[in-house]
Amino acid sequence: xxxVYVVGHRNPDTDSICSAIAYANLKNKMTRTEDYKPYRAxxxxxxxxxxxxxxxxxxxxxxxxxxxxxxxxxxxxxxSVKSAISIKKAWKMMNEIGVVTLPVVKNKKLExxxxxxxxxxxxxxxxxxxxxxxxxxxxxxxAETLDGKIVCGSEKRPTVSGKVLTAVATPxxxxxxxxxxxxxxxxxxxxxxxxxxxxGAGCIVICDKSPVSITISKLAQDNGCTVISSPHDAFTVxxxxxxxxxxxxxxxxxxxxxxxxxxxxxxxxxxxAEKRHRDFPVLDxxxxxxxxxxRRSLLGAQRKKVIMVDHNEAKQAVPGIEASEIVEIIDxxxxxxxxTIAPVFFRNQPVGCTSTIIYGLYKSSGIEIEPVIAKLMxxxxxxxxxxxxxxxxxxxxxxxxxxxxxxxxxxxxEYANEMFFAGSNISEKSAExxxxxxxxxxxxxxxxxGVGQVxxxxxxxxxxxxxxxxxxxxxxYKAFGVDMLFFMLTDMMKPCTxxxxxxxxxxxxxxxxxxxxxxxxxxxxxxxxSRKKQxxxxxxxxxxx
Numbered sequence: 001x002x003x004v005y006v007v008g009h010r011n012p013d014t015d016s017i018c019s020a021i022a023y024a025n026l027k028n029k030m031t032r033t034e035d036y037k038p039y040r041a042x043x044x045x046x047x048x049x050x051x052x053x054x055x056x057x058x059x060x061x062x063x064x065x066x067x068x069x070x071x072x073x074x075x076x077x078x079x080s081v082k083s084a085i086s087i088k089k090a091w092k093m094m095n096e097i098g099v100v101t102l103p104v105v106k107n108k109k110l111e112x113x114x115x116x117x118x119x120x121x122x123x124x125x126x127x128x129x130x131x132x133x134x135x136x137x138x139x140x141x142x143a144e145t146l147d148g149k150i151v152c153g154s155e156k157r158p159t160v161s162g163k164v165l166t167a168v169a170t171p172x173x174x175x176x177x178x179x180x181x182x183x184x185x186x187x188x189x190x191x192x193x194x195x196x197x198x199x200g201a202g203c204i205v206i207c208d209k210s211p212v213s214i215t216i217s218k219l220a221q222d223n224g225c226t227v228i229s230s231p232h233d234a235f236t237v238x239x240x241x242x243x244x245x246x247x248x249x250x251x252x253x254x255x256x257x258x259x260x261x262x263x264x265x266x267x268x269x270x271x272x273a274e275k276r277h278r279d280f281p282v283l284d285x286x287x288x289x290x291x292x293x294x295r296r297s298l299l300g301a302q303r304k305k306v307i308m309v310d311h312n313e314a315k316q317a318v319p320g321i322e323a324s325e326i327v328e329i330i331d332x333x334x335x336x337x338x339x340t341i342a343p344v345f346f347r348n349q350p351v352g353c354t355s356t357i358i359y360g361l362y363k364s365s366g367i368e369i370e371p372v373i374a375k376l377m378x379x380x381x382x383x384x385x386x387x388x389x390x391x392x393x394x395x396x397x398x399x400x401x402x403x404x405x406x407x408x409x410x411x412x413x414e415y416a417n418e419m420f421f422a423g424s425n426i427s428e429k430s431a432e433x434x435x436x437x438x439x440x441x442x443x444x445x446x447x448x449x450g451v452g453q454v455x456x457x458x459x460x461x462x463x464x465x466x467x468x469x470x471x472x473x474x475x476x477y478k479a480f481g482v483d484m485l486f487f488m489l490t491d492m493m494k495p496c497t498x499x500x501x502x503x504x505x506x507x508x509x510x511x512x513x514x515x516x517x518x519x520x521x522x523x524x525x526x527x528x529x530s531r532k533k534q535x536x537x538x539x540x541x542x543x544x545x
Contacts (some may be wrong), residue, residue, distance in 0.1 A: 001032075004302055006017075006325065007039040007063050007318055008354075009311035011439050014048045014383035016041075016310040018376040019354040022058060023309055023330060026358065029367050036337060041318045046438050047423025051379040054418075055372050066320035068301045070268065071261040075291040076280055080105035083112070083248030086137075087119055088145045090247050101279035101292060104170050104251050108288040110281055112253035112464075123248045130181065131242060132160040135249035139226045141201055141291070142183075145244035146237055148203065148230035151212050152221050162202050165228070166238055171195040185237050186271035190216070197225050205241070207234045221443050261290065265301050265321075303341075310354040312336050312346075315441055330357055332534060352392040355380035359400045371408045378404035386417040386455070386492055387530070392533045421493060424457045425466050433470035434465060435487060439481070440531075444540045450480050451502075451539075453488040453531050462489045466498070470521060473502040484509065486539075497528040499535070515540035 005468050006024040008016025023394045027036040033216035038060040051058055058441035059137060067264075081090060090102055094116055104112045131140070137160045137386070140377055143150050162181030163323035171191050179202035186192045196204050197219050205227040206212060214226055216354050220227045257280045257326045259268050272280065279292045303325040306318075313327050313336030314321055326338070332354050338529050343455040349357050362369050369377075381401040405412050410427035428432060439452035454469075469487055477485040484503035491497070500522050501510050507518035514535070516523045 001035045002302075002305065002308060003065070004034050004036045005039050005063060005306045005324075006309060007041055007060075008309050009316040009440075010318070012040050012042050012044065012048070012435060013438055014045075014309075016050055016359060016516065017044065017048050017060065017330065017356050017407060018380035019330070019358055020381075021057065022355060022373050023358050023361075023368075025373055026362055026365070026367060027307075030154040030365060034305070037061075037393050038518075039318075043437075045423060047383060047419055048417060050248060050305055050422035051376065051383075055375050057376070057377075063318050065264065066304050066306060066318050066324040068265040068303060068323065069261065070265065070282055070293065072302050072304065073265070073293055073297045073326050074300050075293055075297070076279075078103060079289045080289055081247070082106070083504065084141075084246050085146050086141050086241035086244045087122070087247060088252075090114055091116070091243070099279070099292075101277075102247075103281050103289055103292065104247065104253075105289045110256065110258065110283065110287075112248070113279075113281060114247045114251045115278070118250055119247075122245075131245065133402055135161060135245045136160070137244050137246060141202070141244040141246065142205070142241060143228045143230075145240055146228065146230040146232060148205070148228050148232075148352045151206075151227040151229050152217050153226035160202065164238075164241060166234060166482075167192040167196060175199055183241070185234055186243070187234060194219070197223050203228060205230055205237055207232060207237050215501060225414055225506075230269045236355065243472075256281065259293065260283065265298060269298060270296075285469055289337045291325065292414065304404065308338075309358075312338050314338050314349065317444070326342040330354055330361075333356060334537070349396075351394050352390060352397040352499065353381040353384035353400075355384075356394075356397045356400045359404060360396075369404070374404040374407035375410060378408055378410060379415075382412070382416045382419060386495070386529055387412070387420075389492065390530045390533075391436040391493060392530050407459065408482035421456075422456050423455070426454055427454055427461050429465075431465075432476075434469055435472055439480060444543045447484075447543050448482045449484040449486065449488045449506075449539065450482045451488065451492060451531055451536060455492050455529070456491040457491075457493055459491045460490055460493065462498070465489075466500070470500050470502075477502045484508070486535075488535065489530055492529065495527060497525045497531045497535075499523040499525055500527075509539060509542055513538040 006020045008020050017040055024036040024038040040060045040062055040406055044059055044440045076175050078099055084097050100116045102114050103110055138158050162184045167184050167186040174195050177202055181202035183203045184196040184201045185205045187207050193204055193216050205228045207230055257275055261284050279294050282290045282293055284290050300475040306324045307328040309330045310332045324343055326340045330347045332349055332351050359377050378401050381397050385397050388398050393473045433456055441450045472493045473485050484506040487500040489498040501507055510523045516525055
């Protein structure tokens, strides 16, 4: 089954994580045609860590890019070979399985590659008749290549140790050319066979299935000479014998171009365009050989299928979202700018939490909710609505949370306090961690602004971190690529928010939009706790005017 990524927005909060897990669970129960898996688009905050640990569920894997990867391609699982096999065997295998490249592998690691071109070039370039010795070819490989058999031989001399000669001369002339260890190709001439053995030949190859006399066999055995009998004539043996060379002698093993399963198709396409190889080996994360791909493989690159939960804007999505195939969107925010390849299932409702929508989908599908999934969705609603204190909270959110709490056997008030206190430990965090932990970027016309937020049960703790966050904003706001930067210090117990601001016109915008006095980089906002409903819409409305 193909994989579908279910993922929330960058800088994930409890709702985006819990909704991804719960919706992936629902989709897997509704269909058996695809594998729905939850992911996260950033680091988890303390509150979400607490929720997942209390539910006994591991954090979803981090998804950093949605562009197609090598693992999404059709990888040809070309059988690997050992470096010791002969040229002839490699050539035969290539023709049988219809490939032009064979990977040479030892202990799962890629040692090199051999191509049809390499074989053809090496065969055409054979001029040294001592090449069998240089390549450490064995007599067993020679016998296999010549479709013959070893009549007699010595285990003390398994590999070739001389040059190749054909016994076409007289015995007298042969005596001048044969050296110890040479391979001599002979016919059924007893004198030539005897001469070769007496001169110390390492091997004689007897052609045309000629019988080997008892005398020759014994003499060969006594002199440590291997005797090979081949059904082929002398010309064919002379032509075939160099095909017994091990491919390890001629394979490419330096500066190999390989790709990893997690490499992005966009990146490898450039390499393939520059290097005109037919095939490229693919390795896994451990460097083990997996298979082969070619330029043609890129034609079948499949876009990753994605379900966006708790967001619908490209700038809040995982990088590479434009290269993916969005199949569904489940959200409760304002509509942003997102384009899809084809019509999608888009569920957007004005409620306080995405998990409220997903709870409704469970009910309408008639699928029973497990207690752990109920606890996840209830946690998300508690977090997003601040236990029904947020102005974004609706009756539908409250009803969903109460029914989910009953399934999960939770005491809402007690559990909510545990959650909030788990997420309130902010004084030990760095300014960067605090600011980017829950930060979102918005655009309206030509104006862009970012709004971060931290919620806490302790007003004194908020006061402790205010100065370091404000200094961080002044130092870094240009690096965020926005015109104005805002940060909400939200006290959930009062409730109220102190809004910090940096950037040209930010103070005036905050004053006019929110109806409060700006003073020394901050605006006090009694009763304000929601970025989504009480702050961002008003800023946008003021910008448009």
